[in-house]
Amino acid sequence: MKHELRDQLRDADPLTREPALTIEDVHAMRRRSVSAARTAPYRRNRPGLRAAGAIVLACMVVMVFTWSRSNRGPVNPVTAPKLDEPRQLQFETPGGTRIIWVLNPNLEL
Amino acid sequence: MRIIILMLLACVLATTANAQQPAQIRGFSVVLLLGEQQGSVPAEGLSPSALRAIADIKEFLPYKGYRVLDTQWVAGSWHSSSKGRINNLDNFSLDFQVDTFTGGAKFRLGPGPEPLLENSFAIKPGETVVVGTSRVVASRPQANSAMIVLLTAVAAGK
Numbered sequence: 001m002k003h004e005l006r007d008q009l010r011d012a013d014p015l016t017r018e019p020a021l022t023i024e025d026v027h028a029m030r031r032r033s034v035s036a037a038r039t040a041p042y043r044r045n046r047p048g049l050r051a052a053g054a055i056v057l058a059c060m061v062v063m064v065f066t067w068s069r070s071n072r073g074p075v076n077p078v079t080a081p082k083l084d085e086p087r088q089l090q091f092e093t094p095g096g097t098r099i100i101w102v103l104n105p106n107l108e109l
Numbered sequence: 110m111r112i113i114i115l116m117l118l119a120c121v122l123a124t125t126a127n128a129q130q131p132a133q134i135r136g137f138s139v140v141l142l143l144g145e146q147q148g149s150v151p152a153e154g155l156s157p158s159a160l161r162a163i164a165d166i167k168e169f170l171p172y173k174g175y176r177v178l179d180t181q182w183v184a185g186s187w188h189s190s191s192k193g194r195i196n197n198l199d200n201f202s203l204d205f206q207v208d209t210f211t212g213g214a215k216f217r218l219g220p221g222p223e224p225l226l227e228n229s230f231a232i233k234p235g236e237t238v239v240v241g242t243s244r245v246v247a248s249r250p251q252a253n254s255a256m257i258v259l260l261t262a263v264a265a266g267k
Binding site for chain 1: 255
């Protein structure tokens with residue numbers, strides 16, 4: 001089945017029936033490619049551009065490092081609270097107000 | 110080349126801004142509220158920031174009324190300690206203390222080694238953070254009232 005399909009595709013390919021390029025055509029194509037490559041504007045190597053790029057990269061690295069340091073807080077181990085211990089919850093309302101709530105079983109108001 | 114110079118300037122400015130200290134504060138406004146199962150929600154007599162915080166928490170917390178027990182103001186800045194006294198129920202007063210660190214504060218309400226509240230949190234100038242406490246009664250969760258503090262860091266120059 002696979003072979004039949006492959007044969008059918010090959011038979012239906014119009015390129016197999018077209019004549020190949022002549023040597024003259026191949027040479028003409030090559031000449032045009034070479035001349036196009038020679039006449040293309042040469043992009044000079046600009047050391048100033050490279051230095052500026054390096055400075056931008058360095059700045060970005062410093063920014064990321066500073067940002068990560070400023071957002072790093074102390075990490076406390078997570079332990080399960082005892083039943084009679086106060087528990088603290090922190091959440092934020094849809095309006096953006098942050099609420100810190102202490103559930104204290106021993107609270108006397 | 111101009112674009113790269115602009116990018117460079119933006120990077121330098123962003124790095125400098127990030128490394129700077131946060132905006133200064135000049136003190137804290139402290140509002141002591143009692144959350145109850147009946148009563149009303151204060152609509153005036155408080156700062157806009159505090160009123161906005163109450164409007165936010167009334168949608169969130171299981172209390173129908175918020176009684177203003179007292180309001181206080183203490184001067185303060187980053188890396189300082191401010192103390193004050195605020196009236197609780199029946200004119201019984203409670204001591205409070207706000208110790209600040211860069212970009213945050215530790216708030217303590219109540220006397221002795223076991224205060225009613227003792228919490229540390231980040232706070233920005235102009236922001237109101239709600240700190241509250243309540244009992245937990247699993248069988249009757251509606252029977253509780255709650256002590257609520259609205260702590261607003263007042264920005265310098267406001």
